[in-house]
Each structure stands twice: as C-alpha cells, then as structure tokens.
Amino acid sequence: MDEFTYAPILQRGPDACEYLRLDLPAPSRAEALGRTFLTVPGETLVALAERAFGDMAHLLRTSHLRQLRAVVDDPEASPNDRYVATDLLRNAAVASGGTLPMCQDTGTALIMAKRGLRVLTDGDDAAHLSLGVARAYDRLNLRHSQLAPLTMYDERNTGTNLPAQIEILAEGQDAYEFLFMAKGxxxxxxxxxxxxxxxxxxxxxxxxxxxxxxxxxxxxxxxxxxxxxxxxxxxxxxxxxxxxxxxxxxxxxxxxxxxxxxxxxxxxxxxxxxxxxxxxxxxxxxxxxxxxxxxxxxxxxxxxxxxxxxxxxxxxxADRQVLAKITADGVFLERLEPDPARFLPDETARLAGDAVPVDLARPMREIRQELSRYPVGTRLSLSGPLVVARDLAHAEIKKRLDGGEAMPAYLRDHPVYYAGPAKTPEGMPSGSFGPTTAGRMDAYVEQFQAAGGSLVMLAKGNRSAAVTRACERHGGFYLGTIGGPAARIAQDCIVSLRTLEYGELGMEAVQLAEVVDFPAFIVVDDKGTDFFADPGGPVLTIGRPAPAAPGDPSRTA
Incomplete structure (x- = not known):
C-alpha cells in the first residue's frame, strides 16, 4: 500500500455564506493541555435554534427569490410559470412580515451539526437544540405536525413539534457549524x-x-x-x-x-x-x-x-434551510432576504385578474353545472364556503360510512378543501392556509362520491386514475390550487374559519372556511378529463376561456 492519505467523501470547499452576527452569549475561552478550548453555553444553543427556525418560517434565501423573479422575466416561461412565480413572490412578501409563516406545513425540524474537537459544551446539546425548536413552534404562529405513536395504530400530536431529527458529528477543530432545515x-x-x-x-x-x-x-x-x-x-x-x-x-x-x-x-x-x-x-x-x-x-x-x-x-x-456557526468571534446565522417585495414584478395586479369567478354559496348541483361549462386548465376565482378536511378527518368519516351511517351534510353541500392551517395569529381569521397533497385522499374518493360527498375537491398536485374515473362516474371535479402561497392565502382569501366537527384533531379538525377570490384551476372534470394526463404539455389559460361545449372534454391551450 502506498503512503496513506485521507479524503472525506463529501469534501466541501470554502464557506462563501453571508452571515449575521447574533447578540447571543458568545463562547468563553479556556486553556488546557497546551490548547485553547471554546466553551459554548447551553442557552446559546437554545437561542440559536429558536432564531433559526423563526427566520426560516418567514424568510427565504436571496438566491431563491432571484430565481423566482427570473421565471417572471423569462419570455419563454409559460403564463402558468409566471403566474405561480409571482404568487410565490407575493407570498414571500407577506411572510416576511413575521406574523404568517410562508407555508402552513412548518415542517419537521432537522438539525445537522459538526462540533469541533476544541469546542466544549455540557453534553446536552440535543436537548438544548430541541428546547429551541419547541420555543419557536410555541411562540410563533407555527403548526405542530409531529405525531407520537402510543401503540402501533394510535397516535397523538406531541404539541411541541418535537421530536426533532438531530445529528451531531465530531469534525473540525475550533468551530461549531450547523445546518438547520424545516422539512414539510x-x-x-x-x-x-x-x-x-x-x-x-x-x-x-x-x-x-x-x-x-x-x-x-x-x-x-x-x-x-x-x-x-x-x-x-x-x-x-x-x-x-x-x-x-x-x-x-x-x-x-x-x-x-x-x-x-x-x-x-x-x-x-x-x-x-x-x-x-x-x-x-x-x-x-x-x-x-x-x-x-x-x-x-x-x-x-x-x-x-x-x-x-x-x-x-x-x-x-418553501426552501427552508439556514446555516449557522459558533466560533471564537461569536454566534453567526446565515443572512436571509429581509425584503422579498423588491423582487415583485410591476404586473402583479394584472396577473391576479382574468379568472372565472365561481360563487360557492349555491347548491352543489349549481356549482357543478357551472364548472362543467369549462374545460380543464381553466383558472377560477372561488368565493363562498369551503369545508376544510384532510387525512384524519377523512379516516373518521370513512369509519362512519363503513358502519352504515350517511355522508355528513357538510361534505354533500360544500366543496372540500384538503388543508390544515397553522396557528391563527391574534386578530386574523386563520393562520397560514395552503393546500395539502391531494393524492393522500385518493383512496376515499370513490366511496365518498358514491355517498354524495366530495363532489368538488380542492388541493394541490395530481390525482390517480381512480379519481378521474370516480369523477366521471359521479359527476365530480378536482380543482387544483397553487402549492406554496399559504401566507398570502390566509391574508387575502380567508374571511372566516370555524370548527364543524372533530375539534380534538387540532389542525386536522373539520372546519368551515369562508373564502374570497381563492385561486383554483380545473384539473379533473366530470367528463373524465385529467389536466395532467398528458405529461408533454398541460398549459393553463390565464385569460377567461370560452366555455366548453357540453360533453366536450378538450383542454384549453
């Protein structure tokens, strides 16, 4: 064997991150064994984690915002690309105010750290970092999403967003480096x-x-x-x-x-x-x-x-990660963009218009008749009552149907929005309120629609072929909305919110929301047409389209 040399598998280059120095207790120095050691107080780890997860909930990297603006300015971008990018920039501007987090799913707390060999702590680093996470999720308008298993089949929300996923490596000499992530x-x-x-x-x-x-x-x-x-x-x-x-x-x-x-x-x-x-x-x-x-x-x-x-x-x-480090010079956190509004295009108001208004304060039969007039890809503006229900509520309602009970009237009378809002700030009707992934409810659709419920559904993402077949069979619709702008939706679109049933489920309770100008697109219609069925080129209509002829499943180009 030749002379041994070591190279790490992930050999990162110099750190080019721009940091802010935080006003937190700095490490003290101690001399021992001919070396200088840094002693980091536990309170510093608590405060650093709390600040990191607070910043990530409301602010994004400048580079990410610059990329969104580049989409808006790209002449080759589709009208959809520009519309979504603009709405995400508007959402970032709302979230930067520090009240509404940018996404309703404020995520699992992930922390990866590298503690240098000359950095000393009391040994309870993971506990201190966890306390910082719990404080951030308690003091801010963030959502608690972590479920503790009580048995193999029974779970309960921990109420703290803990446990966090924490990994601390021994690497380096005289610095303590961190990557904080909030993963929805x-x-x-x-x-x-x-x-x-x-x-x-x-x-x-x-x-x-x-x-x-x-x-x-x-x-x-x-x-x-x-x-x-x-x-x-x-x-x-x-x-x-x-x-x-x-x-x-x-x-x-x-x-x-x-x-x-x-x-x-x-x-x-x-x-x-x-x-x-x-x-x-x-x-x-x-x-x-x-x-x-x-x-x-x-x-x-x-x-x-x-x-x-x-x-x-x-x-x-919701590109949420932030770097941090503790050195002899102090405590530092990556600088996120404090003024995302500077990236907004001038045509924001124009892009917000040109949608088909749909009044939801009507019998479900009339709502479906209205939707049936338009082809998939049509952009809508919804106003009126929406029932809010997602995973746990759907599971409870399925138990009732399986037991021979009728479909609850609220799912027969109103469209259902798959969502679970973050905590409600004082003086506002709701917390951040973006859609959850539609596909998780796919298994319920046939049974629910056959029982007269969920005939108009609203969420994000594509659906399975089984959902398309159910909509064709029962005259249903799946409307997609933009995934991401949860803060903007809460500020601009939610008029009121009240619990209807299953209040013990917390953010997964069945609720009734009154909305105005809520953005949506027809993704699956009552004719069995799926907007995403052709992966080669679904393109929405930004302007108001001509209504489709009855029974015409063609999409709008």
Missing part, C-alpha cells in the same frame, strides 16, 4: 431510493432512467423544485442523506471531478442535461410550462461493486 411532509415524501446496477451507468441508460423517475415526482410538493440526484453511495442511507443535503445547496462547493480517493463530486455537465429534461417534461410550475425545477444538483459517490443506489430529493417552494 410534501417535499419529504418526494425523497426516493432506487437500487440499480452497473448497467445504468452509461450515457444512454442514465438520462432515460432519470427522465422517468423525475416525471414521476409530480407537482404535489409545490414546484418549482431544487432537485438533487445522487448516483452511488457507500450505503442506501448515505445516498439519501447526500441527496437531502444537495437539495439544500449544502454541497455546492464539492469538487467537480473525482479521483482515486473515492471522493464525491458534482457532475455539472449532467446537471445541465437533467435540468433540460425537467423543462422538456412540460409539467412546469404546477400547471404546465418549463419551470418544474429552478436548478439541479447531481452528485456522484463511490459505491460497492455489487450495488448502485440512486437517490432523488427535492426542496420545494
């Missing part, structure tokens, strides 16, 4: 592992494979995405973790070529190729176009000769 369920559900072989590693097979798997991601996790693809890995879990880090741009400074040390590297050429693939799919920013992804990161890792894991992950439009 929608984007977390778009992390995938594929176990492949050497046969994938050629210039024909790999792009075709990635095209298929990326198309299968769908739009439920609120694109435009930051997409990460990892090829290889010393284990399956290493590949998945690397993909998550890459989606957060944590690995942007990796080398761009490999060597015999086995270090990982970014394949920037393949990144450009995969980005072009995402644009050719036509899925766009949720309702057709080229901006399915802002950017792509492709990382190649070493692998065992008999194994070739491929991991795919995304960071969604």
């Amino acid at each position: 369920g929608g984007s977390a559900n778009k992390s995938f592992l594929h176990q492949e072989t050497k046969a994938l590693l050629n210039r024909d097979s790999l792009p075709a494979f990635l095209r298929e798997k990326i198309a299968a991601l769908g739009t439920a996790a609120c694109p435009p995405y930051h997409l990460a693809v990892v090829i290889g890995g010393t284990s399956a879990e290493a590949a998945l973790k690397t993909a998550k880090l890459a989606s957060a741009h944590y690995l942007d400074s990796l080398p761009v070529r490999g060597d015999l040390s086995g270090r990982g590297f970014r394949d920037v050429e393949l990144e450009r190729e995969v980005l072009e693939i995402t644009r050719e799919l036509g899925l766009g920013a949720q309702f057709g176009g080229k901006y399915f992804c802002h950017d792509v990161r492709v990382v190649r890792l070493p692998r065992h000769a008999g194994s070739c894991p491929v991991a795919i992950a995304v960071s969604c439009s």
